[in-house]
Amino acid sequence: MKQPWLKKIRVVVALAFLASTTLLFVDFERIGETPAATVALYPQFVPSLLKFTQTFAWAATGFLAVLVLTLLFGRVYCSMIRPLGILQDIVIHIADKLRKPRKVKFRYQKPHDAIRYGVLALTVGLFLSGSMLALSLLDPLSNFGRIAGDLLRPLYVVAHNGLGQLMESLGIYGPFPLQWKAPSPATLAFPALFLAGLVWLSVAKGRLFCNLLCPVGALLGLVSRFALFKIRIPEDACILCAQCSIHCKAGCIRLKTKEVDFSRCVACFNCITVCEAHGIGYARPRPVKFYPAPPVSLPSNGPHPSHRFSSLAGEKPDDAREAESRAPNPARRTLLRGSALLLVWLVGLVPRDGVGIKPRNRVPTTVINRKVWPVAPPGAGDLARFNDLCIACHLCVSACPYGVLQPAMLEYGLSGLLQPYMDYTTGYCSYECNRCGQVCPTGAIRALDLAAKQIAQLGVARFVRDNCIVYTDHTACGACDEYCPTKAVHMVPYRDGLTIPEVRENLCVGCGACENACPARPHRAIYVDGYPVQKLAERPISKPLEQEVKGEFPF
Amino acid sequence: MQRRSFLKAVSVGMWTGTGFVLGDPARFALAAEPAAGIPDLVAVKNGEPEALFDRGIEALGGMGRFVKKGQKVVVKPNIGWNVSPERAANTNPRLVRRIVEHCLQAGAKEVYVFDHTCDAWRDSYRTSGIEQAVKDAGGKLAPGNSEGYFQTVAIPRGRRLREVKEHELILQADVLINVPVLKSHGGARLTVAMKNLMGVVWDRSEWHANDLHQCIADFATYRKPDLNVVDAYNVLLRHGPRGVSTADVANLRSQLLSTDLVTADAAAAKLFGLEPDAVDYIRIAGEMGAGRKDLENLAIRRIVL
Numbered sequence: 110m111k112q113p114w115l116k117k118i119r120v121v122v123a124l125a126f127l128a129s130t131t132l133l134f135v136d137f138e139r140i141g142e143t144p145a146a147t148v149a150l151y152p153q154f155v156p157s158l159l160k161f162t163q164t165f166a167w168a169a170t171g172f173l174a175v176l177v178l179t180l181l182f183g184r185v186y187c188s189m190i191r192p193l194g195i196l197q198d199i200v201i202h203i204a205d206k207l208r209k210p211r212k213v214k215f216r217y218q219k220p221h222d223a224i225r226y227g228v229l230a231l232t233v234g235l236f237l238s239g240s241m242l243a244l245s246l247l248d249p250l251s252n253f254g255r256i257a258g259d260l261l262r263p264l265y266v267v268a269h270n271g272l273g274q275l276m277e278s279l280g281i282y283g284p285f286p287l288q289w290k291a292p293s294p295a296t297l298a299f300p301a302l303f304l305a306g307l308v309w310l311s312v313a314k315g316r317l318f319c320n321l322l323c324p325v326g327a328l329l330g331l332v333s334r335f336a337l338f339k340i341r342i343p344e345d346a347c348i349l350c351a352q353c354s355i356h357c358k359a360g361c362i363r364l365k366t367k368e369v370d371f372s373r374c375v376a377c378f379n380c381i382t383v384c385e386a387h388g389i390g391y392a393r394p395r396p397v398k399f400y401p402a403p404p405v406s407l408p409s410n411g412p413h414p415s416h417r418f419s420s421l422a423g424e425k426p427d428d429a430r431e432a433e434s435r436a437p438n439p440a441r442r443t444l445l446r447g448s449a450l451l452l453v454w455l456v457g458l459v460p461r462d463g464v465g466i467k468p469r470n471r472v473p474t475t476v477i478n479r480k481v482w483p484v485a486p487p488g489a490g491d492l493a494r495f496n497d498l499c500i501a502c503h504l505c506v507s508a509c510p511y512g513v514l515q516p517a518m519l520e521y522g523l524s525g526l527l528q529p530y531m532d533y534t535t536g537y538c539s540y541e542c543n544r545c546g547q548v549c550p551t552g553a554i555r556a557l558d559l560a561a562k563q564i565a566q567l568g569v570a571r572f573v574r575d576n577c578i579v580y581t582d583h584t585a586c587g588a589c590d591e592y593c594p595t596k597a598v599h600m601v602p603y604r605d606g607l608t609i610p611e612v613r614e615n616l617c618v619g620c621g622a623c624e625n626a627c628p629a630r631p632h633r634a635i636y637v638d639g640y641p642v643q644k645l646a647e648r649p650i651s652k653p654l655e656q657e658v659k660g661e662f663p664f
Numbered sequence: 665m666q667r668r669s670f671l672k673a674v675s676v677g678m679w680t681g682t683g684f685v686l687g688d689p690a691r692f693a694l695a696a697e698p699a700a701g702i703p704d705l706v707a708v709k710n711g712e713p714e715a716l717f718d719r720g721i722e723a724l725g726g727m728g729r730f731v732k733k734g735q736k737v738v739v740k741p742n743i744g745w746n747v748s749p750e751r752a753a754n755t756n757p758r759l760v761r762r763i764v765e766h767c768l769q770a771g772a773k774e775v776y777v778f779d780h781t782c783d784a785w786r787d788s789y790r791t792s793g794i795e796q797a798v799k800d801a802g803g804k805l806a807p808g809n810s811e812g813y814f815q816t817v818a819i820p821r822g823r824r825l826r827e828v829k830e831h832e833l834i835l836q837a838d839v840l841i842n843v844p845v846l847k848s849h850g851g852a853r854l855t856v857a858m859k860n861l862m863g864v865v866w867d868r869s870e871w872h873a874n875d876l877h878q879c880i881a882d883f884a885t886y887r888k889p890d891l892n893v894v895d896a897y898n899v900l901l902r903h904g905p906r907g908v909s910t911a912d913v914a915n916l917r918s919q920l921l922s923t924d925l926v927t928a929d930a931a932a933a934k935l936f937g938l939e940p941d942a943v944d945y946i947r948i949a950g951e952m953g954a955g956r957k958d959l960e961n962l963a964i965r966r967i968v969l
Contacts, residue, residue, distance in 0.1 A: 138786070274812060282776075285785070286810035470873040510784045539783060541746050541791070584875040585944065587851015592782065596903050600850045606944075608850070628873035651911030654901055662707050662966050663934040664959045 112390045116378040119189055127195040134257035135265040136287070137508040141548065152190050153250045154325050156550035159498055163552035176332060182391070183333040183340070187319055187326060187375040193249035194319060194375060196256070197311040201358060204312040215315045218360030220370060225320055229327035239493070240524035245501035246299075247324055250550070252307075254502035255300035255527070259516070262507060263289050290512030290535040298451070299527060315358035320373045330372035338391045340374055340381070342367040347388035353380035362389075463631035474576035474632045483520035484531035484619060484639035487538060487565040488546035488555035491642045492521070498553035501527040505545035505554060512536035513621065514545060528553075531567065533621030533637060538567070540594035540620060566646040567619035568639035570598060570612045576634035579609045589623035589635050595649040598623045598635065610635065615647045702729075703965035704956070705927050707935075709918040711969035713759040713897045716919035720893070721766060723965045724921050730890050733771030735838035738778070739763055739803070740889075741794060742845050742860050745906050746783035749793045752898035752913045753906050755845040757793035759895050759919075763843060764801035775801075776833050779863040780808035782906075806833055814866040821952065822882035824875050829866035834887065842889035842925060846896040846932045848904030852876055854943050855905050856932040857892040857925040858884045858954075877944035884925060884945075884954040892928040894920035896935055926955025927962060934959070 129149040132140050140146050150171075151157065157171035175186045187194045205214065232243040245251050266289040273284050310318050319326040333339075342353070347367060354362040357380055361373035369380075369389070381390045462478045482492070486505060489495035506514045506529050513536030514529040521528055529545075531538060543562040546554045557565060570589075578586040589598045589610050597616035600608035610623075612635075619637045627633040706723045708716045721727055731737055741755035749757055760777065767775045777798045781788040785807060789795040798805050807813065814829035834840060844860035851872070852859055858880050862868050864887070871879035896918040903912045918935060922928040926949050930940035940957045941947040950957035 270810065270812070273807075273810075277813075282804065282806045285807040286812070288809065468873075469870055510787065539746060539787070541787065578873060582873075582875070585851055585877055586872045587849070587876075588869070588872040590850030591905055594906060594908070596908050599903075626869070626872075628869040630873075649908045651903075651909045653911055654914055662709070662964075663937075664707070664931055664964065 111387050112378070112381050115391075116382045119185075119376070119378055122189045123195045123198070126190050127192050127199075130192040130253065131257050131261070134254055134504065134507045135262045136269075137504075137548075138287075138510075141508055141544075150550050152186070153550060154186065154191075154329075155244065155248050155500060156250055156502065159500070159551035159553070163498070163555075169552070175329070179329050179332045180335060181337050183336045183338075183371055183374055183376050184326070184329045185376045186329060187316075188377045191249050191253075191325070192257075193253040193307075194316070196253065197307065197316055197318065198358070198377065200308050200311045201315060213355045215355060215357055215360050217354055217357075217363050218314070218317065218320075220361075220373060221321050225322075225327040225330070228322055229324045232324040235524075236497075239497050241497060241500060241528070242524045242526060244324065245499070245527055247322055248500050248502075249323055249325055251500045251502045252300070252303050254504055254507075255516075256304050258503040258507040259292070259297055259300045260304065263291075288512060290515070292506075292515040292532070292535070293518055295518055296516040296527060302451075315360060316375050316377075317360070319375055320359060320361075326375075333374070334372050336371060338393060339371045340369050340376075340390060341392045342369060342389045343392060345388075346386050348386045350384075350386065352383040352385070353389045356380055356383045466631040468630035470578055470582060470629055472581040474573075474581065474629045474634065476573050476575050476632055478571075478573065478632055478636045480636065480638050482568065482639035482641055483517065484533070484568045484621065484637055485643070486514060486529060486531060486545045486554045487543065487562050487567055487643075488549075488557045489553065489567075489643065490555060492639075493641075495553050496521055496525045496528060498551050499525075499528045499549075500551055500553075501529070502550065503527075503529065504548050504550060505529050508544050508548045509536070510542060510544065511539050513538050513625075531619075531621055531637075531639075533624040537592065537622040537625040538618075538620040540618075540622075563618065564646045564648055565618065566640065566644040568637045569614050569617045569619055570623050570635055570637050572598075572610050572612050572635050573632070574609070574634070576629045576632050577609060578629055578634070579603055579607055580634075581629070583607070586628065588626040588628055592622035592626040594618075594620065594622065595646070597646075597649075616649055618646045704922060704924065704962040705931055705959070705964045706921040706967065707918070707931060707964060708921075708967040708969065709916070711917060713756045713895065713919070714762045715969060716897070716917070717759055717762045717766070717893065717921075719967055719969065720919050720921040723967060724891075724923075727766040727770040730841070731767050731770040731772050731839050734773045735771075736836060737767045737772045737775045737839045737841065738833050738837040739767070739775060739841045739843055740834075740860065740864060741777065741779060741843040741895075742847075742855075742863065743779035743785075743788050743792050743794050744782040744863065746787035746791050747907065748791055750898065750910050750913070751907050752845060752900045753847065753904070754788070754792040754794065755843050755895050756897050757797035759893070759897070760794050760843060761797035761801045763841060763893065764798060764803035767839075767841070768802055772839075775803040776806045776837070777803050778806040778808040778831065778833060780831065780866065780868075781863075785809040808863065811866055817886075819882055819886045821885040822879075823952075824878045825871070825882035828883065830887075831864045831866075834864050839891075840887075840889040842892045844892070844894055845898075845900075846894055846936060847900040847907075848902050848936070850904065852880065852943070852945065854929075854933055854936060854938060854946075856894055857889070857928040858945060858949060861887060861889075861925075877948060880945040881948035881952055881954060884949045885952055888955075889925060890923065892920075892922050892925045894928050894932050896920060896932065899936070901936075924955040926950055926957050927959070930957035930959055931964075 129145040133146050152171040154172050154175050160169035235243045266287045270286045354364050359373045359375050361370040515532035516527045517530045520530050543559050546556040590600045595616045597613045601611045603609035621637045623635045627635050702725045706720045708720045741760045743754050745753040747753045764775045817830045818827045819825050844857050847855050849855040896916050898913050899916045900907045901914050920931050929946050933940045
């Protein structure tokens with residue numbers, strides 16, 4: 110079985126997928142509207158499956174393609190298409206280069222079926238009961254999106270703008286600066302902790318995440334049990350050198366029995382490449398008569414040949430393993446205690462109106478704004494529906510040119526953790542933009558055309574007169590009116606020739622431009638309260654002007 | 665590099681006694697001292713934006729009076745909003761193009777165009793048509809959306825506004841041409857030349873929080889453009905500064921040109937149907953001596969095409 114080309118194909122395809130997906134999340138403007146983006150997103154399993162349940166569209170059949178691919182060749186998806194898997198492979202590769210050369214890279218690992226299928230059952234169960242918590246915290250694309258979009262993007266922006274500054278010092282304007290609006294810092298803790306854990310796990314245990322905690326890995330593992338072609342070790346060629354097993358990132362090759370646990374195999378093909386005897390590779394199951402199963406009991410005059418290699422391949426005796434797993438683990442307890450404390454701290458970091466903000470207006474405002482509902486993105490429709498479909502991958506957050514979409518902490522409640530909401534302190538929703546719905550890979554944000562988006566009422570603006578500069582300082586302002594795209598917020602006569610805002614709720618689309626522009630601090634004088642079910646605003650009607658055409662100049 | 669050499673020039677200038685010329689922004693006003701027979705204000709109507717400008721600038725002595733060979737010019741239109749040209753929320757791109765062409769013909773080394781936009785700059789530059797117009801004319805677009813481009817400057821005569829962060833291009837430019845579009849404005853009533861200069865500073869919100877009218881007038885005492893060209897071809901008569909639809913727009917086919925931004929604003933107010941003093945910042949700026957709003961005492965050249 111000479112199939113060394115398989116790994117080459119894997120590496121090329123994987124790097125292409127990783128590059129395009131990463132670029133999509135860090136610099137959406139560059140490739141967001143190109144075929145590369147479509148190709149990169151099409152086969153992402155969970156988003157495609159969720160979108161298919163919404164649209165039944167051809168564009169959302171990527172999960173079917175992945176299932177077919179898995180039924181043919183196993184979990185090729187996990188090493189070639191899924192960016193989080195590729196990221197782990199790169200971490201493993203780099204760690205390997207940095208370390209002292211060692212013979213045993215990986216050891217055979219027992220399948221943790223109870224955990225991986227338990228995670229799968231929990232994820233599906235929570236999803237069916239209407240909570241996306243498990244899926245958003247564990248789904249590979251969600252996690253990759255948050256790592257690339259939330260953590261890598263700010264670094265990319267800094268580097269990009271640094272280059273811009275360098276060019277500027279040479280007297281050239283360009284590349285123009287990118288903007289990054291910082292989310293609530295607590296939300297960054299999730300991708301940061303996940304990444305740290307993932308790096309540690311990959312360096313220590315290879316692809317254990319994929320065979321322990323990843324619900325997609327568990328599901329595709331079930332499917333790949335029925336694959337038409339599987340990686341196998343036929344009896345005739347194998348010389349029991351153990352190279353395959355010590356290079357197996359998934360720890361799924363057991364030399365003792367010459368078995369490949371294909372449900373855990375991530376199809377990286379490293380085993381095929383390192384096997385000098387060409388004793389491992391893809392093969393169709395052969396009839397039993399050609400390859401009889403190895404004998405169960407062995408002659409007593411010596412150990413089974415494979416036992417000579419089991420220590421090399423890292424297999425510990427079973428009783429030693431059990432004793433290890435039963436012993437109390439202080440490190441694990443510290444970790445648990447630490448996570449509990451961290452959670453408490455994170456909850457404490459949820460922003461509250463006006464906290465920690467220095468006013469620049471002469472008279473600091475006093476009325477605290479209490480939003481009853483969070484504002485969901487345009488096209489979310491019903492909050493419950495939206496919360497049930499969003500996997501918090503943050504592609505919309507990366508793609509939003511106005512920096513208004515930000516990950517939520519507890520704005521939607523615990524099951525909406527990290528899902529995007531409209532944060533009108535960092536941006537506002539442009540009247541001429543409907544991009545979030547166009548890019549949403551799960552269909553949680555519906556793809557509204559621009560005309561439909563322009564009457565989607567996400568919430569309604571509430572004017573707090575006692576916080577308004579015109580009222581407190583008795584000077585003109587009108588920043589809210591200036592930005593309002595429909596003139597739902599407009600200025601009416603106040604006193605001494607001043608004008609003060611007024612809201613026409615039927616025209617308000619809840620875009621938050623008014624809230625974003627309002628200079629009053631610490632509490633703004635106008636804010637948008639969301640709707641649990643988005644409504645339709647009236648289209649702004651403009652009566653014709655009574656235009657006077659003057660023949661003379663008026664001066 | 666340019667920033668550093670500018671600062672160096674200022675400090676050297678102060679030592680050698682030439683600091684006044686280099687450091688004092690009043691040099692812009694000095695450069696635009698009206699020559700004999702040249703009017704204080706030119707008003708043109710009944711034409712397309714290009715033709716209006718051609719005749720207007722001719723009446724003001726030609727572009728060569730403002731732009732000398734090898735100079736660095738900044739043209740500051742209003743590119744605040746992500747809306748198309750017919751909505752008249754931004755300066756007409758045809759006018760911007762014509763002005764850049766005139767500057768280059770007069771021998772300008774470089775002509776920069778920028779605005780610190782309200783909507784996202786990328787969208788606003790593109791949708792307004794100004795990005796294409798500038799490229800076609802041979803000018804250079806500069807970004808105004810990053811705080812790194814802005815430097816703190818003092819406003820010595822400001823009453824509320826003591827200092828602002830101003831775009832470095834304004835500090836570097838030999839010539840500043842202010843090209844506002846005349847529009848209604850919810851907060852300030854009207855936006856023309858003085859208000860357009862809010863787009864060269866970083867923190868506009870601070871102005872809104874600290875007596876908008878006074879801040880606009882304060883800034884007018886500091887920065888005097890060499891030339892102001894008011895685009896009144898299409899005028900947003902209501903729902904400004906952004907507007908809701910083209911139903912808010914009147915086709916006035918007019919243009920105003922003046923070296924004095926207060927004069928330009930006063931005349932624009934009249935054109936809009938308001939008395940200059942009804943707009944607080946025009947009244948205050950006039951009182952503070954930032955420019956002249958007494959149109960009746962000024963030399964006005966009226967041209968009907």
